[in-house]
Amino acid sequence: MTAGAPRPAHRRAAAEAAQRAFIVFGGGGELPWLRPLRRGFRHCFAALEDAGGWTVLDPLSGRLVVARLDGLPPGFDLPGFYRRAGLAVLGPFRPGGPRRSLLPPFAPFSCVSLCRAVLGAGAPFAMTPFGLFRALARRGDDRKIFLTPGAPPA
Template identity: 55%
Template sequence: MSRHLRTAEPAVFLGFGGAATLPWQRLLAPGFRHCFAGLRDEAGWTIVDPLSGRLHVTRLPAGPEYDLPGLWLRAGFAVLGPYRPVAARPTALPGLAPLTCVGVCRALLGPGAPFALTPRGLFQGLIRQDNKPRKYFLTNSVP
């Protein structure tokens, strides 16, 4: 996770954790039973927490300099970010994925988000994506 929280550029941070509060959540990996997001913009923070049966969105009364990811880390959550939100691309077919915490977090990340069905799958996909070596293409020769 980046510790550079001085700038107020739009950014998405993802938190992973949670206990099994519902019986079906016991099928998910411990520590990766839920995911949620914090969106930082020039005015502060918005938390998007997709819960079972509802979507909870909260605007925090804190400025963009507040270290929300650090708070999540101290609370025992795994945190990834910052990711820059990207504009959606027009698609021929709408997404047919169910509305889950993973689906909402992937939607916040945009079209470049890795495919995942579980919070742990999303976490691992983002780690792989972050550690993937970047390809550089030179289109012009250097004199």
């Protein structure tokens, strides 16, 4: 970038990146307060694919991990890797635009809120990972607004 040239806005840069998002569900019962949630759906995170590779957004307890997976070969099937590891994976989705609202969100920051933020304004309402999984899985024809053109349905 040359000196004085304006930086692209984050929203415009994300739109130009042609990202695909996959939402990954799993989790045992590592933390006591997660045990009431359905086994296998106690946590979720997002894996984003763009032309340069994969980025994983994983909200852990008290910390957000953003990891660019640079060591993977081009064309690596990360969703398939997660499926073979026993995790449930939905996608690909196209990350949506921002949600417009007069009031700030009142829900606490959680793995579900992060995944909903990645999906954007059209993301279904959910409070638990299993609720998000069900809402995304049953979208049917409505889910086409999230799907990348030409991508197979989840």
